[in-house]
Amino acid sequence: MQQRRPTRQVVVGDDRVGKVRIGGDGPVSVQTMTAGYTYEIDKCVAEIHKLAAAGADMVRVAVPEKKDTDALREILPQVNVPIVADVHFHFQRALEAIEAGVHKIRLNPGNISDKDQVAKVIDACKERGLPIRIGVNEGSIVERRDKQKRLKELGGVFSDNPRGHLLAIMIAKLEEYLEIFHERDFHDIVISAKSIDPLVVIDAYTEISKRFEYPLHLGVTHAGPKETGTIRSVVPLGHLLASGIGDTIRISYANDPVYEVQDGLELLYILHLRTRKGAELIACPTCGRIQVDLFKLVQEVRKKLAEHIDIPIKVAVMGCVVNGPGEAEGADVAIFAGDRRGIIYVQGKVVANIPEEEILPRLLEECMKFQEKVRSGQAKLGEKVVEILPPDPIGELGSGLEKIAAGQVEKLAQLTISKK
Template identity: 65%
Template sequence: MIRRRRTHQVNVGGVRIGGDAPVVVQSMTGTYTYEIDKTVAEIRKLADAGCELVRVAVPQKRDTDALPHILEQSPVPIVADVHFHFERAMEAIEHGIHKIRLNPGNIKDRKQVDRVIAACRERAIPIRVGVNEGSVVERSDKDRRAAQKAALSEDPHEQLIALMIHVLEDYLRIFDDNDFGDVVLSLKSIDPVVVIDAYRAAAKRFDLPLHLGLTHAGPPETGRIRSIAALGTLLASGIGDTIRISYAADPVYEVEDAHELLCSLKLRNRVEPELIACPTCGRIEIDLIQLVADVRRKLTSIKTPVKVAVMGCVVNGPGEAEGADVAVFAGRGKGIIYVQGEQKRTVAEGEMLDALYDECEAFADRVERGEAKLSSGAVNILPPDPLPRSDGSVPLSVVE
């Protein structure tokens, strides 16, 4: 069971972040935002994959000019990532954007930040204040000295974390002065250990919702491990209100992996089948890798979170597939299919894929009709009231 840290809640175009809301999945388009049709197509693709918020970059005026057309067609709320020009923030707000992302390293002028905050308040638009390791390392000597003092350490890693927190505190003072609290925070780095420690420090210091992510995680093959190491560690300790996994690839992979991570940690309910498979070993009696790929493809048409196991032999298979709703134990030219522990039928190897699918579909139909229950219960993602504070610590909320 994961106890989530309860944070202030913000509303981004109807999507709640923080408080008792489930962890929100977000991603970012890789298109030029001014290319409206391509950007809308990518937003739709991400939304179809389960993305709940999509960020678009608006480095130029022609990007913010495109926003009304994009907002009109988008099925999910849109976040504008403002880089160096505060005018882009003002234009995006004017066009009805749902959230703004500001980098304290890029927009520093107090009067400009005040104006962005005033415009966001008028339209109830939350702001993400996103600090990146890359932008804080260029800070002034004064900031560095303050961070060194706060870190109480000569260790460069601890000083970096203290500097990131210091930069955030400094910037958030402007928001405090404006009495503006609809803020989401992020503290990204390319280094998963920096990410873990920076967010832990932020979770102790602020009660604002946290947007988790790494910068430049790399291609999915390696970025996946780096992202899951950092985000999984934080989420498992109750930290994180929205996540963006970022890869140098089609952003749909980011959304798929984000959902798998949240479902694995029982922070979100599965809505589609979960496929488990044996890792294969010297007892294998079938081309299991191919079978798993075929089963995975076929199961995409089922929209019930049935747990399906594909096992490579009948020796250890039944024990290892414990907890699966539907399982096949394959080998010696045949497959034995079980449904919730009960042996249903034995089929020839060539019929195994279709037979397994038929049993999965029939079981899913029974679940939908209320005649059967999934073996692992659905997760309650809305936490009840916070646990009582006994020591002044941040309140926790129960997720499961």
């Protein structure tokens, strides 16, 4: 994991909705976009509330028509998260959104390129202290004849790269657009350069990070449904973030945008770029040793933890005692299941040995008790009272585990000894 690249910082929001710092020492933020029509005011407000509740730091809305920017005047006072207006084709929509009180503007150089129009938007943002994202999407950039010379130069720079021509176009377009901003001494800029191809995303952002000091908004455009879009998105974004590149992210799915927020936050949590707000759930994938309905249990535990735990407790749900102790080593609260029973550990100490149907309520109870102890200073996250030791499989869990452990006795004994 590399240190984050130093960048300028822009601030999105105000005292009422909160201020999100993008770049500099600001934490990497997560944003998403509403899926519904902005002009449907009540629905739009409800969707923004839902996305903010899921953890979105900013929410973007599309404003293709005047009725959308008109709606912003009613939407903005009702929401509690910074709102970004997504503007394409009509620079006038940007001016209207700014006038309505939006907190940031996104412009697409591929479809708003007239210098005078862009200058008007820049001046209006400058007057109100609003940042602008320059969003260069692979799908909407167009080669300009008058930039052929620069394109040729950049093409030479990237000649070894199979994606070099596209990179050259993206960089040339950015340079050309930035000239307009620099001429007006405007630097509250965030840059994005999205593509559907994860390798283009990695190359483009890596190159841009070397050339410009502005904070970067990472994303893969049109990543598809969550089932396949997750991998398409987290591979390049994870690579870039682990390389210290990226200041705000948006994961794009053809699904409810709540998933975008959840997965974006999870990516930042696992890379230690943000502190988790709720419990972290570790679970085994199950195998032929399983003797409880672990998949169902894990889903129920996940749901309950999300509802009741708001500190980063590590909870492990393991299918058996064979490998469970090692896999749950880092957990604050753990359960090892077997023979339709479960053994619950808190800070490495056994606190219960219960039948399968009691696992969920008892595990939740122990998690909530542990949460209270942490809050009152009686326990610390990650601290073990004793080391987790695998129980005697036959004595603790009965004959079912006896069968399970038949071929594992030696391994268990070794594990027990190594723990001692």
